Amino acid sequence: MSQEPISWSHLLALASQWVERYRYRVESFPVLARVAPGWLQSQLPAAPPQHGEPPEAWFADLEQLILPAVTHWNHPGFLGYFGITGSAPGAAAELVSAALNVNGMLWKTCPALTELEQVVVSWYAQALGLPTSWFGMITDTASTSTLLALGAARERTLPGCRERGLQGGPRLRVYCSQEAHSSVDKAAMVLGIGRDNVVRLATDASFRLRVDALEEAIVEDRRRGFLPLAVVATVGTTSSTSVDPVPELADLCQAQGLWLHVDAAYAGSAAVAPEFRWALAGCERADSLVSNPHKWLLTPVDCSCLFTAHPEAFRAAYSLVPSYLTTDGGAAVDLMDYTFQLGRRFRALKLWFVFRAFGTSGLAQVIRRHVELARQFARWVEESEDFELLAPVPFSVVNFRWRHPRGGDEAARAEANRQLLQRVNAGGRVFLSHTTLAGRFALHLAVGNSETQGTHVRLAWEEVRAAAQALAVS
């Protein structure tokens, strides 16, 4: 039983030693946790300790119980889903933020939080070549950012609906491509628009939203009495990383009076390297845009930047000030007015540390390196007779599959690739994820970790080929 007051310096020393050691041995762990569901819960006491315990005991359990149940996103062989990485500056900022423990619900509850947030989101906009006149703020995730944007669009289209609700009103419609992220559906569910009113449109052969299909859908919806609300364009779709034709979508939205929201959660950060600015062409005409530094900009989870040309629409949708939060007004921005969440973490610190540590040129180099590694992998796939690419590779994600040697239908191919993936991931040295593209099961490799080198990508390719060989003879 610990009777001593907790010593900050002792704990910080333990934590920093632990982090340091973790970093150096991260590659010794299997990337994907090998525990069965419920394992950790079965290891931990069901009730909290009645008396405090010494930190050595917690750290021992961290080693023995928590680590085996961790999937190591910071492992350089983590090549699944989307590129993600933390960094030392980002982690240090998290520590400082926890020590400060401020809540930026109002400007006056922490002027530094509000003002640093305004500065770093403006830096991020500049780094990506987006309009610096936009208002920006940080949220936890792209899902929240898209929800907030569609909520602002809803209030602008049906003023006062936040008070009345949507009962008896017109049925709103939101449009996006079949490849758009499920957060669009979830936003519609939460906002009372309804998932049935998310119209997912056909894409072209490169998985980009077809503008002609969108136009037809809007016209047809108006004819049937629906009220078109917004288009969500994606720059870097989750599966294929395709980029919707934003300039044409901006024209259409302008002509039709629809809100254009751009989901650039993953690929937006690529534009920090000027040669990837093409991906954000036309986005300066969007009404709102989200991009996540926590996906591809060395910033630890969570950090999503939401920008808008219409901050007043967000205030109209979300501002609600109970008596205890009233202020003298004045020039200060109270960020609670732009969102449904009151409390606000000091996330700006980590993005600030990241910019200070790497500079925009250092960040651009990381992006370039990741894209080059992914393209190298794609070349190996293309050169191999046993594998094929399933989508273009504009960024750092490669979708491919094994051409199952015994042929068979789509279901047999999917099953063979599923088995291949399971074998690769069971090896523990790399982790790839999967998706479906045009009805085909795809192996999905994403380079995004700052520590991932050519050797890791080469290892992934060797593991994939070895798994295919083993399955072919089994």
Ligand SMILES: Cc1ncc(COP(=O)(O)O)c(C=O)c1O
């Ligand atoms: C294009 C896109 N949008 C949104 C999301 C959701 O991101 P978040 O976890 O920040 O809500 C993802 C996650 O993969 C994504 O790829």
